[in-house]
Amino acid sequence: MKLLILVALFGLSVAQHNPQYKHGRTSIVHLFEWRWADIAEECERYLAPNGFGGIQISPPNDHIILNDPWRPWYQRYQPIGYNLCSRSGSEAELKDMITRCNNVGVNIYVDVVINHMCGAGGGAGTHSSCGSYFNANNKDFPTVPYSAWDFNDGKCYTGSGNIDNYNDINQVRNCRLVGLLDLALEKDYARSKVVDFMNKLIDLGVAGFRVDACKHMWPGDLQVMYGKLKDLNTKWFSSGSRPFIYQEVIDLGGEPITASEYTGLGRVTEFKYGAKLGTVFRKWNNEKLRYLVNWGEGWGMMSSGNALVFVDNHDNQRGHGAGGASILTFWDPRLYKMAVGFMLAHPYGVTRVMSSFRWDRNFVNGVDKNDWIGPPSYSDGSTKPVPINPDSTCGDGWVCEHRWRQIRNMVIFRNVVEGQQLSLWWDNGNNQIAFSRGDRGFIVINNDDWDLDETLNTGLPNGTYCDVISGQKEGTSCTGKQVTVGGDGRAHFKISSQEEDPFVAIHINTKL
Ligand code: QV4
Ligand code: CA
Numbered sequence: 001m002k003l004l005i006l007v008a009l010f011g012l013s014v015a016q017h018n019p020q021y022k023h024g025r026t027s028i029v030h031l032f033e034w035r036w037a038d039i040a041e042e043c044e045r046y047l048a049p050n051g052f053g054g055i056q057i058s059p060p061n062d063h064i065i066l067n068d069p070w071r072p073w074y075q076r077y078q079p080i081g082y083n084l085c086s087r088s089g090s091e092a093e094l095k096d097m098i099t100r101c102n103n104v105g106v107n108i109y110v111d112v113v114i115n116h117m118c119g120a121g122g123g124a125g126t127h128s129s130c131g132s133y134f135n136a137n138n139k140d141f142p143t144v145p146y147s148a149w150d151f152n153d154g155k156c157y158t159g160s161g162n163i164d165n166y167n168d169i170n171q172v173r174n175c176r177l178v179g180l181l182d183l184a185l186e187k188d189y190a191r192s193k194v195v196d197f198m199n200k201l202i203d204l205g206v207a208g209f210r211v212d213a214c215k216h217m218w219p220g221d222l223q224v225m226y227g228k229l230k231d232l233n234t235k236w237f238s239s240g241s242r243p244f245i246y247q248e249v250i251d252l253g254g255e256p257i258t259a260s261e262y263t264g265l266g267r268v269t270e271f272k273y274g275a276k277l278g279t280v281f282r283k284w285n286n287e288k289l290r291y292l293v294n295w296g297e298g299w300g301m302m303s304s305g306n307a308l309v310f311v312d313n314h315d316n317q318r319g320h321g322a323g324g325a326s327i328l329t330f331w332d333p334r335l336y337k338m339a340v341g342f343m344l345a346h347p348y349g350v351t352r353v354m355s356s357f358r359w360d361r362n363f364v365n366g367v368d369k370n371d372w373i374g375p376p377s378y379s380d381g382s383t384k385p386v387p388i389n390p391d392s393t394c395g396d397g398w399v400c401e402h403r404w405r406q407i408r409n410m411v412i413f414r415n416v417v418e419g420q421q422l423s424l425w426w427d428n429g430n431n432q433i434a435f436s437r438g439d440r441g442f443i444v445i446n447n448d449d450w451d452l453d454e455t456l457n458t459g460l461p462n463g464t465y466c467d468v469i470s471g472q473k474e475g476t477s478c479t480g481k482q483v484t485v486g487g488d489g490r491a492h493f494k495i496s497s498q499e500e501d502p503f504v505a506i507h508i509n510t511k512l
Contacts, residue, residue, distance in 0.1 A: 015242035016266040017305060019350055020207045020232060022105040025053030026414045027344065028352040029402045032314045033058050033073055033375035036089035036097040038386045043101035045388075050408050051415045054107030056210050056352065060086050060094050061197065062130040062143065064118040071381040072372035073314070077212065078118035078180065080128035081143035082197035087129055087375075087383055098205045102236040107207035109244060114194045114225075115213040116180035117141055120161070139181055150190045152182040163216075166255050177216050185221040195228045198243075205233045208244025214268075215249045219261050222247070226265055246308040246350070250322045253300075263306040267350060270307040271323055272300065277311060277343070278326035281335045281447060283431065289447050290427035296348035309349035311339050317356060318371040330356055330399050337406045338445060338503055341469065344410035345435070345443040345505065347422050351414065353407060356399040406501055409468035416507045417441040424459050428452070434493075436460070441507035446495040455492045458506070462487045465506035470499075473510045482512070 019028070029052055031039055039055060047055070062081040066072055076087060084091035098108050122136035132143045139148040156175035158164045163175045176182045183190050198209065214222065232241040245266025251259040252271055259268045276299060280287040296304055315321030317329040328336045343351055359373035376384040376397040387395040394400035401407055420438030427433045431447040436459040446452035464484050466473040471480020483506050485491045495502050 016208075016226065016245040018242070019054060019109075019244045020107060020237055020241050021053040022107065022236075023051075024415055024418060025051050025105070026351070026418050027052060027411045028054045028056055028107075028109060028350070029355050029411075030056040030310075030314065030352055031058075031355050031402075033076075033357060033383060034088065034355075034386060035383050036060075036093040039088075040093075040097040040100040042386070043097075043104050043106045046403065047101075047106045048104035051412050052106060052402070054109055054207060055101065056109045056111060058086070058088055059111045059113050059212075060084050060088065060201075061113075062086070062128050062132055064122050065127045065129060065381070067127075069372045071374045071377060073374045074320075074372065075374075077113050078122065079113050079116070080118060080134050081130065081132055081141055082193065082200075083130045083132065083143055084200075085130040095204055102205050107244075108205070109208045109210055109246075110198075110201050110206050111210045111212060112198060112201075113212045114183070114185070114197075115216045116177060116182050117146065118181065119179045120176065120181055121179060136181065144193050146183070146190070146193070150184055150187065152184045155184075156182070166257075169256050172257055173216055173218055177213060182216070185217055185225070191221065191225050191228075195225050198225075199228075199230050202230045202232060202243060205236055206243075207232060207237070208246070211245060211247045211266075214247035214262055215251075215257050219265060222262070223265055252322055259302055259306075263302060267306055267308045268302060269313075270301050270309050270349060271316075271321075273307070273309040273343075273349070274311045274313070274316065274327055275323045276326075277339050278323075278328045281328060281339045281342075282326060283447070284326060289431040289433045289445060290429055292342070292433060293425055293427065295346060301348075304348045307349035308352060309343060310352040310354060311336065311343055312354050313352075314354070314356075317354065318359075319368050320371060329354075330358075330401050331361075334501070336401075337404065337469075337501055338447060340401075340407050341410045341443065341503055341505065342445060344407075344414045345417075345437070345441070347420075347437070353402050353411065355402045358397045358399055405472065406469050409472055410505060412509075413441055413443075413468060413505055413507050416509050424457050426454075426456050428454075439508075441505070442491075443503065443505040444493050444495060445503040446497060446499075447502065449497050451497055452493060452495040452502075455490050457489050458483075458485050458491050459489055460485045460491075460506065460508065461511075462489070463511045465491075466510040466512055467504045467506055468510055469501050469503055469505050473512065476512065478510075478512055 059076045062083045063076045064078040066075045124135035312329045316323035316327045362370040386398045417437030417440045424436040432452045434444040436442045442458040466478035467481040
């Protein structure tokens, strides 16, 4: 009996690690702050045709509206209730988007903010995205409803009521994260409100959740709530499919709360990944690409089956959260494309690609004073649509990294090599590396200041292949470099250190 229960629990938790991708797809894109109407279009016109597996969407529920600073992106991390009207659109638009994306095989993962409500200084009134009344002063959120009973203040013993010391586990979980009213999730009532919210999203057809601020919630509380989630909607998922759960825990080492407390419940964001990869590609601290030979667990990261990985996220691309200066973003496009290319070629973890908006940075003593700026918006604060240019890039300040040829083609590469071992590692002892994924794909990267000129064993069948970084296969021709693989699997590569993108990737579907 005990054994049976153990088996059942184990099965359940492993299931929550599964992204439930459709059609053998393998990557998530975070369409940060996109409107639901634009996401629906993007699923049909771009993400499905290019093999993206799913989308992380910004929080869809009722959130505070802030004037000072003006409509910052982070107002969506201050919930007012669980009704589904947000800066990205109405419940009807959300529902239409989830349906249309599912219909073309693209999953939706919802960023859920369940640790807290708005900031204690959020005031009283109807300044919320649904226009609902609330009063942060007496912790009254009538649409849920939550009242003062549902918050943690009685269990927080810091003078400020805020988290002052990350070495004190009780503070981190029972006090307010930057002044945000902290929910008492050990109570059945609060738990049931969160579970109802998440189950409603499951009914609408979402495939899972990015759970915000998990370090600040007790794993035991999360376990109970996850256990009450429904199976996924059988309109799109096979019966018995569990929601995919990936939990935001920033664990760079050095704190008493670790990611490993959460990996039994679902996947966890591996923040060491982007921090260390940025250091390697920037060649800081004498790091070299050749050290990536044992990338993943060998670098002190959690096991691959527990990890959700990314080069940058919406916080650390603008100095929030953690990771530090090494983080690569679209602001450093050359290194960024190489690092994202490496991530998508490498088998470790479930991969998430960032898709950002541009903002006017304003550095004062190394700190960006404009880190709050929200998405491209009209003067009334409403978010602008994402216009698509004739060359397939995005306009109006939307960066759309996921549409950059090099990144999009590596998303496809990852699908093609799925399930294949990393093999045939080669390096020059410095910053030139190459590896294959079984006999289905091969990547070569030159991050040295001199040319790469090598004949390497690719593991691929003989033939001529089209490089998906400098171009791609179109019909029967190739718009980029061509690579000829001989009967012995070997091919000659020449990558100048001066090239716009000093890396080459070929896979079995780019054979000419
Ligand atoms: C301010 C003061 C407080 C004061 C409070 C009084 O700083 O000391 O007590 O006023 O009311 C915003 C402001 C912040 C303000 C707070 C409350 O930036 O200055 O406090 O609102 O009004 C995002 C932003 C935060 C933002 C928050 C809520 O990053 O700046 O706070 O949204 O709008 C840790 C966590 C990790 C977290 C990371 C950023 O362990 O979980 O910090 N990451 C997630 C999200 C992130 C989000 C939150 C958590 C909170 O990815 O985007 O924070 O939901 O590492
Ligand atoms: Ca908490």
